[in-house]
Amino acid sequence: MTTGTISTLGVGSGLDLQSILEQLRDVDEQTVRLKEADVTALDAQVEEFTVVKNKLLDMKSQALTLSLSSTFLARSATSSDDSVATVTVAEGATVQSKSLEVVRMAQKSIFQSSTGMAAATSVLTGVDATVGYKLGDTTISIEVPAGTTLQGLADLINNDLNNPGLSASVIDNGSDENSFYLTFEANETGEDYRISNISNLVMTEVQGNGTSLNAEIKVGGVTYQRQDNSINDVISGVTLDLQAIGTSTVRVTANHEEVTTLIQDMVAAYNDVVQDVKQNLAYDEETGEFGVLAGTTLRDLTYTLQNMMTSTVEVGTDNSITSLFDIGLAFERDGSISIDEVQLANALAATPDDVRDFFVGDTTEDIEGFADILNDRLRSLTGGTGIIEAEKTAAQEKIYDLELSIEAETERLNKRYDVLTRQFVQLDQYMSQMTSMSNYLKGQFDSFSAATAKK
Numbered sequence: 001m002t003t004g005t006i007s008t009l010g011v012g013s014g015l016d017l018q019s020i021l022e023q024l025r026d027v028d029e030q031t032v033r034l035k036e037a038d039v040t041a042l043d044a045q046v047e048e049f050t051v052v053k054n055k056l057l058d059m060k061s062q063a064l065t066l067s068l069s070s071t072f073l074a075r076s077a078t079s080s081d082d083s084v085a086t087v088t089v090a091e092g093a094t095v096q097s098k099s100l101e102v103v104r105m106a107q108k109s110i111f112q113s114s115t116g117m118a119a120a121t122s123v124l125t126g127v128d129a130t131v132g133y134k135l136g137d138t139t140i141s142i143e144v145p146a147g148t149t150l151q152g153l154a155d156l157i158n159n160d161l162n163n164p165g166l167s168a169s170v171i172d173n174g175s176d177e178n179s180f181y182l183t184f185e186a187n188e189t190g191e192d193y194r195i196s197n198i199s200n201l202v203m204t205e206v207q208g209n210g211t212s213l214n215a216e217i218k219v220g221g222v223t224y225q226r227q228d229n230s231i232n233d234v235i236s237g238v239t240l241d242l243q244a245i246g247t248s249t250v251r252v253t254a255n256h257e258e259v260t261t262l263i264q265d266m267v268a269a270y271n272d273v274v275q276d277v278k279q280n281l282a283y284d285e286e287t288g289e290f291g292v293l294a295g296t297t298l299r300d301l302t303y304t305l306q307n308m309m310t311s312t313v314e315v316g317t318d319n320s321i322t323s324l325f326d327i328g329l330a331f332e333r334d335g336s337i338s339i340d341e342v343q344l345a346n347a348l349a350a351t352p353d354d355v356r357d358f359f360v361g362d363t364t365e366d367i368e369g370f371a372d373i374l375n376d377r378l379r380s381l382t383g384g385t386g387i388i389e390a391e392k393t394a395a396q397e398k399i400y401d402l403e404l405s406i407e408a409e410t411e412r413l414n415k416r417y418d419v420l421t422r423q424f425v426q427l428d429q430y431m432s433q434m435t436s437m438s439n440y441l442k443g444q445f446d447s448f449s450a451a452t453a454k455k
Helices: 017-028 030-066 069-073 150-158 257-279 297-309 341-350 352-360 370-382 387-454
Strands: 075-079 085-089 096-104 108-113 129-135 138-144 166-172 180-189 195-199 203-207 215-219 222-226 238-242 246-254 329-331 337-339
Touching: 017 030, 017 387, 030 257, 030 297, 030 370, 030 387, 069 257, 069 352, 075 085, 085 246, 108 195, 138 150, 150 166, 150 180, 180 195, 215 238, 238 246, 257 297, 257 337, 257 341, 297 370, 297 387, 337 341, 341 352, 352 370, 370 387
Parallel strands: none
Antiparallel strands: 075 246, 085 238, 096 215, 096 246, 108 180, 108 203, 129 138, 129 195, 166 180, 215 222, 329 337
């Protein structure tokens, strides 16, 4: 903030009145500058409150996911021979191992005309006729006009609005001059889509003749038949996609990858917020000041979080996991924490249910899991009535009050220095007049002295 400049101020007096005004105002504005510095510091504090809150919310997100039973239902499934069958598995499927034998693959019913014709455009009939067939339990009849060609009949069948799922086509097997054949193929595999009762056409069954069209498998020695090669109702929660006849072993195992990642991310989020708070509390020897969080209630946040992470939960009488220490938690000298990956992996492999119960708890026994405890406490910290929002609101109110004070003080100084500027202008004018009068009188005295000396 500066005083308006009058370029001629001081000309009359010979004094640097403009500089004097600016120096006076600079002294008076020290209070305003201190308040502006306070506003800057409070703005930085408000911003840091938001940063800390977001870091805590990240940690809370990991805890929330770990509090869900479904998080611990992830499964992996493998087939010992993917060339025989591939497998997929749903969450929560029973951990198990099953022998699998693919005895027969599901097939589509296929017929081909018994004799070939010279071209796809060869005429089938010179009179109106009717062609019929049966697909599964559905019987279809097609009216065929005189002059219909081989391709024309295929088109009539395919375009029939009542077609239950049969595709007709004309193929050229390249065998001789009569190499064009009409084929019928079911759109789906299995006995439910077997083609039969073809009338007014001489056709040969080329796939499915004398054998079932259904897939046949043995799981654990028990025989099953299904309509297609994707089977999801034999091993609970597992879909078998048959590839070829042969044997394989299907294994369903617990997949701990997501749980491991969530625990590691929770630890990383904890370290992130603790290190950030520590950095913004520390004393800076270069500036001689403490961090922006010093003097706020967030100075105790690190200890609050440490207490959260050491919470104990006991589900049942023989649960081997009662705290994070049991899965490898360790505190480092700098205040951060770590998880021993080997110890965590061993706990998940040996006692996965105990790990789950520790994080999730037991609703039937009204026992709150560690992840729920952590999630609830972090919700309290980051919620609208939590300490972060309270500190943020208090800082924003201080900023508002300071800005009002700065505005009022600036307005007062502007008015004061407007008056001073006018007074300095008047002073300059007065001193200019006095200087002119002094110069005039000096000239008169000098003239009088010179005249007297000549006599």
